Amino acid sequence: MTDPTLVLVAHGTRSAVGVGTVARLAEMVSERVGPVRVAFVDVLGPTPSEVLSEVDGPAVLMPAFLASGYHVRVDIPEHVAQTGRSDVRVTHALGPDPAIAQVLLARLRAAGWRPGDDVVLAAAGSSDPDALADVRVAADHLEALVGTPVEIGYAATASPTVAEAVAAARGRGARRVVVAAYLLAPGLFHTRLSGAGADAVAEPLGADDALADLVAARFRADAEALTSRR
Template sequence: MSRLVTVAHGTRVVAGNQIAADLTAQASALLGIPATTSYVELCSPLVADVLASSPVPTVVVPLLLSTGFHVKVDIPEALRGSRGPAALTRPLGPDPVLAAVQKRRLLAAGARPGGPVVMVAAGSNDPDAVPDLALAQRHLAAVWGGPVLVATVSGAGRSVEDAVAEASLYGDVAVSTYLLSPGFFSRKVATLATDAGARWVSEVLGADPAIAALVADRYREAVSALRIAA
């Protein structure tokens, strides 16, 4: 039997790390297999340590919303040190499932369907993250039915202030927090969005059951494609 290992970025905020643990527990129950939560940094256990701890075949699912340094460098390096066979899936995002969760978070915050939205991501200097965010933007626009602009807190990309200013031409602005867990970046998004004049700011995606099902789907894709015994 193979196991599931999820890997999140990691944060010093306990509630942020708990989101990863909750998603992993839900996915484990859906799949009926053992699962372990791991992190890239700032929290234990580290993914490299988890992979080196057991010879059991493992599918690693990054709990990340786009590609970037962690997906392309850090996590593959950890896999090379795995004690047993291991397969790495694509990250959670972009995906229509995440857009559906974003819509629910926006509605819960009070935003009006079809109104202007600024989707704010953490950001990356990796050029491959740009098309990922553009696709996430299209997914959200499709389910929201209104204009969606993209901004980032760090790395390459448009500033939150500029995006909110442009979006405000279409009406009161809602900000969709395109982050999985609370922490430094979510606090930064809320502050920047409020200071820029956004009327509504959504909560992070969190440990939504739909995202847990997406984690399970990523696992199944890897097992099917690579024929790792489930």
């Protein structure tokens, strides 16, 4: 029997650094589980259905998204349906997860966060209520680590904006406000955060070992479930 192939599915970006981050994460995961293919649902290709057309045997699609919005719940399953295949499994989205909160905390510390600072979790934004609920869960995970309430701000689509969330913290008397970037890779959204009025802005999650471990663990669990039903 052919072992399942992991396909890491990302949003897509015009940022070369962003594309490189996804490629590096895939490389790190491949060191843990074997060959990994990469697909994108927007901006650039190949698409998930195009990659699946080249994969012999079963496949596990891992959405490299930090919340389960439209792309995760609709786009990716539609790509699978287009192939007409029954040997493909789609995992849960990458986030939220407590392991990601640990990476966020590391990025905050590197940016100069100190205990007692107010924290704003900056997410990309979505019109999908399920995705917004996932961001709230991510904020709760981070809140448990920093020990103070974590507000949410969005770089696009949803409200409040990151700048509004930072201003609200200032209005409550916050001495320092640090933004945690709930973003996988550098790009337009992260660039916007520098103008939000915070004292410091953390780097995106990036291709981190903890994320690679998380993807690998999800893949192993879903690959086992996929092969056990054959």
